[in-house]
Amino acid sequence: MTRKGIWVSGMAMPLVIGILLLAVSSRITANAQPAAAPMEITIDNFSFGPQTASVPVGTTVTWINRDDIPHTSVSTESVFKSKVLDTDEKFSYTFTKAGTYPYYCTIHPKMTGKIVVQ
Amino acid sequence: MPDKKQDLIDQNLQDLNNDGVDRRGFLKCMAWAGTGLVWTMSGGVPVSRAFAKGYGKDAAKGGDFTFVQISDSHIGFNKPANPDVTATLQTAINKINAMPQKPDFIIHTGDLSQLSKPSEFDTLDQVLKGASAKQIHFVPGEHDMLSDNGEQFLQRYGKGTKGSGWYSFDQKGVHFVGLVNVANLKAGGMGSLGHEQLEWLEEDLKGRSASTPIVLFAHIPLWTIYPDWGWGTDDSEQALSYVKKFGSVTVLNGHIHQIMQKVEGKVSFHTAMSTAFPQPAPGTAPSAGPLKVPAEQLQQVLGITDVNYVVSGRSLAVVDSPLSS
Numbered sequence: 433m434t435r436k437g438i439w440v441s442g443m444a445m446p447l448v449i450g451i452l453l454l455a456v457s458s459r460i461t462a463n464a465q466p467a468a469a470p471m472e473i474t475i476d477n478f479s480f481g482p483q484t485a486s487v488p489v490g491t492t493v494t495w496i497n498r499d500d501i502p503h504t505s506v507s508t509e510s511v512f513k514s515k516v517l518d519t520d521e522k523f524s525y526t527f528t529k530a531g532t533y534p535y536y537c538t539i540h541p542k543m544t545g546k547i548v549v550q
Numbered sequence: 551m552p553d554k555k556q557d558l559i560d561q562n563l564q565d566l567n568n569d570g571v572d573r574r575g576f577l578k579c580m581a582w583a584g585t586g587l588v589w590t591m592s593g594g595v596p597v598s599r600a601f602a603k604g605y606g607k608d609a610a611k612g613g614d615f616t617f618v619q620i621s622d623s624h625i626g627f628n629k630p631a632n633p634d635v636t637a638t639l640q641t642a643i644n645k646i647n648a649m650p651q652k653p654d655f656i657i658h659t660g661d662l663s664q665l666s667k668p669s670e671f672d673t674l675d676q677v678l679k680g681a682s683a684k685q686i687h688f689v690p691g692e693h694d695m696l697s698d699n700g701e702q703f704l705q706r707y708g709k710g711t712k713g714s715g716w717y718s719f720d721q722k723g724v725h726f727v728g729l730v731n732v733a734n735l736k737a738g739g740m741g742s743l744g745h746e747q748l749e750w751l752e753e754d755l756k757g758r759s760a761s762t763p764i765v766l767f768a769h770i771p772l773w774t775i776y777p778d779w780g781w782g783t784d785d786s787e788q789a790l791s792y793v794k795k796f797g798s799v800t801v802l803n804g805h806i807h808q809i810m811q812k813v814e815g816k817v818s819f820h821t822a823m824s825t826a827f828p829q830p831a832p833g834t835a836p837s838a839g840p841l842k843v844p845a846e847q848l849q850q851v852l853g854i855t856d857v858n859y860v861v862s863g864r865s866l867a868v869v870d871s872p873l874s875s
Contacts, residue, residue, distance in 0.1 A: 477837035478779070478839065500627075500629040500630075500840050501840065502665055502696065515697065518665060519629070534737065536737035536738065539692045539696065540780055541736055541737055541738060541739050541780065542738065542739075542740065542777075542778070544737050
């Protein structure tokens with residue numbers, strides 16, 4: 433085998449893997465297409481913003497704490513429960529069923545919010 | 551302190567005493583929070599004077615005992631409002647150790663830690679070990695109950711207590727009750743004591759004579775200061791109905807990181823400064839978040855509270871002093 437031949441086969445292998453990876457990732461993207469755009473809720477100044485968020489079924493909601501004080505985001509009906517979120521920490525939950533989901537901060541219970549899933 | 555300022559404080563305090571407990575007097579108290587106040591509670595009538603004048607002399611005369619309240623040390627907090635809360639707690643302990651009359655014990659009214667982390671409790675323990683008073687009584691704040699419903703707090707600081715950490719004890723004729731109003735908080739509500747604890751409290755106080763001085767302490771104020779920020783306890787009224795027969799009731803709280811006081815009948819309410827960072831006066835900021843003050847002013851808005859009990863007068867003198875004094 434010539435040196436040229438070795439070079440060609442050496443390059444071909446990563447190329448094949450690359451094409452395969454591309455095919456797999458495009459399939460993943462295709463499957464995720466029907467999912468709704470993600471929703472972000474900012475915790476700031478001891479409040480959830482927006483306080484009421486309406487989202488389609490399948491939406492992933494992410495809470496992010498922008499306060500200097502820890503907060504939580506906990507469903508009043510025990511549907512979801514974040515860990516304690518310190519400054520800049522996040523919690524996500526994907527809503528797969530339609531309904532109204534009230535939640536609050538268990539540390540500062542005056543902080544309440546609602547996710548309406550349609 | 552310059553005489554002029556001292557006179558002004560005296561004048562204000564005189565007005566305050568004449569006023570009783572109205573809003574005007576209340577606000578004046580707040581305005582002078584940073585300078586420290588002494589007030590003696592006697593039969594429900596508060597008598598105030600400035601901290602700098604005379605307190606040392608009276609203390610030397612010798613009440614039966616003194617104890618100190620510290621609060622809201624938030625060990626683990628490291629944001630701009632105070633990047634070194636361990637150092638300011640240490641300053642508070644140094645201040646306690648320098649008191650002319652050694653306190654019998656210390657009460658910590660909660661929020662020992664910022665995130666209930668074992669390392670934060672460890673640091674707190676290290677600093678408190680240096681206190682001259684070896685006996686320390688704790689109640690949890692909401693920051694001490696994160697993640698584990700307060701299990702760790704109970705193991706470390708609540709041995710032998712009931713429920714989520716309530717208990718009572720007696721010291722030289724004064725009955726002390728530590729209450730927990732930060733457990734199982736309900737959405738939309740404020741602090742809460744809960745049915746089980748209220749029943750226990752009623753039972754605990756039932757057999758005691760009306761002349762027994764009572765001290766209740768808990769983290770969140772047991773009187774409604776500002777509901778929008780949750781600064782109150784939903785079922786505190788029921789708790790206070792159990793102390794109605796007593797001639798001297800003192801209620802000590804933390805949580806709001808500033809001094810506020812109020813007298814209602816024979817009950818005097820008092821909130822302590824934090825050893826970590828100040829919080830805004832009710833409604834003066836978008837939220838109750840930490841208040842950033844210039845570094846050189848920080849020690850004026852942090853502090854300790856010491857309480858002097860004089861047997862003959864059946865009175866408790868509550869003294870707030872900032873770390874800077």
